[in-house]
Amino acid sequence: MSDHSKTDVVVHDGSDPLSVGEKDLDRFPNPGLPEHKHRLSDESEAGAKRVERQIVILFVLSLLASIGGVVGYFVFPLDATLGSVRASTLSIGLGLGVGMLGIGVAAVHWAKALMSDVEQVDERHAQRSDDATRADAIQALKDGADDSRIARRPVLKGALVSAVAVAPLAFVVPLVGNLGGDWNVRKFRYTMWGPGVRLARDPDGGLIRPEQVTIGSVWHVIPDGLLGSEHMLEEKAKAVVLMVRMNPSELTEAPERADWSWDGIVAYSKVCTHVGCPVALYEQQTHHLLCPCHQSTFDVSDGAKVVFGPAKRALPQLPITVDDEGYLVAQSDFHEMVGPSTWERERYSDLPVSDEEKAH
């Protein structure tokens, strides 16, 4: 084999760009196009007539269907249904579809069965320009460059490039500058929760007493006062909480969080620490909380730590207690940023957030 490759060196240098399959000496010759076989419709007028009839029928079918679609638009009231589909949708759609399909199938059938199917041959030419053309092109560019008098004027070149490079900034900076609103990314740090903010049911806003929260139940919670607030969706996106109650003996709590729960009731941010989906699936037996988006699984009985999936951090816990009137309330805001990680999230966690900043 090595002999073989030495004797018949294949030149691939592109000197003849179309020579693929030609330089090897020991090759079979291309046998050329096979003999053309005629179709039935080429040989008998009756066959051709039959094809013509089929094509006409397809066009007529298309015509009728298109008319049917228009009729369907007018005759069917919006609430009329056929089976589970609205009659209007179905009739217009089928009219349009069969109308189009009829034309298409007719045209393709015509092309395949009636139009000449004798194969034709075109020659290819290499993409490359011939040497004379290339020389002319280079000369043209040289002439143009000479005419521009740019060749020995570096300052002019520099000035041109600088001006063109800087000019778009006057467009791009205002565009990008405005895109981010107030750019106050510290808003990620805090939510509506704060000392004494009552826990309310999502979505109706009803307040919650601890005795309503039975062991094993799971509650979707929002801060009282969220509904009707100014930036409702933005606040809700950060403040949603999932609350469960379990037997206090099943609960493992870190010493510094010992008073964050209320008689087995724990509240955690519902925003996944992976990429922010609502963590909504609670499994009562295992106390596992599963994010339906990417299956990060958190153990609610043990600080909502990650037990499986792509999240790294535990869900932030909302410290809760019960106020004088017997409603569940937050002791404070979350002690860390909720939701997915950002570059600076650890920095925020150290910073105390003043009420003025939040009110702002």
Added chain:
Amino acid sequence: MSTTTPLAKAAGGTADFFDTRVGAGKMVKEFARKVFPDHWSFLLGEIALYSFVVLLLTGTFLTMFFVPSMTEVHYPEDALPVAMRGVEMSEAFASTLNMSFHVRGGLLMRQIHHWAALLFMASIVTHMMRVFFTGAFRKPRELNWVVGFTILILGLAAGFTGYSLPDDVLSGNGLRITDGVVKSIPVIGSYMSFMIFGGEFPGTEIIPRLFTAHILLVPALILALIAVHLVLIVVHKHTQYPGPGRSNRNVVGYPLFPVYVAKAGGFFFVVFGVLAIMGATLAINSVWAYGPYDPSPVGAGAQPDWYMLFLEGSLRLMPGAPEFVIAGYTLSLNVLIPAVVVPGVLFTALAVYPFLEAWATGDKREHHVLDRPRNVPTRTGVGVAILTAFIILVLAGSNDILATHFNLSINSITWVFRFLFFAGPVIAFIVTKRLCLALQRRDRELVLHGHETGRVVRFASGEYIEVHQPLTDHERWLLVGHEPVRPLEIGPGENERGVARPAYKKAVRRSKVSNFFFADRVEPVTPSELAASHGHGEHDEIESAESNEGLLTNASTRG
């Protein structure tokens, strides 16, 4: 012109009008009878083109009724559907409901639009597979591959921006995932999130912004690139499959007018017709069943559109461990790797592949005759490996559906896919490459021995053989017409005077890549090999099967 009938006279007049103003005659002469080759796989790109036209048409219909606004409204008490009456929602969602229930044909157009988007992406991907596996991306078409690749990326952008517009709870959670991924970008993540949403998620700006991207920026870019794509097809002339009479210097097929006007034009109507029937009968994205966006609820078992599933799967497979805090700053590799690095590697590999292969072959010639995938085993193997990785990610994006349908543990499924993501492509590469080599050996055997006839003959000596019927020239050409590609050979590292050759290390690297591609190979039968196999006389069929072995591959010696 000696025209007689009024119609012919009018046609002549029109032709003269255009020819004397824009030189139409020259164009018609050049293009009317241009020859295009015929093959079903060339239709895949056409499906993409036509579904894009359908997207433009139905999309225009939808813009007449869609309100790209996040202003909160209460859905009217007298409007359909009943379940949504009085519900608080954005105008975007309300207008989507309105066009689905109160505009005749509105739901139909929404559904055609959505199906057309899915088909657009599917046909781009399959078209790209056809181009890849047949080597249609080779010189001079590398740039057109890059153009097509860019259209694929823009198609993803179009699908993503459009999917989010109805502002329903499913697409809203999709946007929230996007927000989470963006936030993980080092240093600027938080600011990128603010830039996209105009403040905190979800804000009131994202729908109008996505709308502008979806109906203006992205489609304009796609349209422009489609134009470039088509012009380059004309400039290069279409590739053709190998066959008798077809060579690198010609193109064999049918003329544009009338055959392709009818076939390709007709095919547009076929694609439109099929999509319209799908839109009429197959419900898709019934957003009123999900409800308007609310940051709290989420549907279990929710799936993005298929072309986004691989990203979803990538996010799902990644374990959470590699999130690090370095000097007080958080680096979320558990998000960056699956959402940025994995697709980045996948797409970069696709985009640069033609240049990589050209470098490995050292071949500077033009290639207009397509490869049979078996004749390029390494490329075919690489392609199948990439597809395998993609499919595993798609399946991983459906792991919850797999778990509930097949009653399996989601944790085990995820672990299996984590393993398969690495092992699957390697196995697929090896198996595919070996299958290709085996198919080539089969081709060789067929050329050398001919067809089995089932006719057994006994010689006077008492020996039995089966009579084989030699291939005709036309049959044989398909199996022997391709040119074998051998690894690049590099000379010694020093010249005759013992001086180290410059750039020798680069040459060694190149030769390694070239060996990876072409060291294992089966070369087509040459006339002398065929003659030799016949030269053995009446026992040729049996003996050539043995001598054949030595000719197949020198892979083991080359290491």
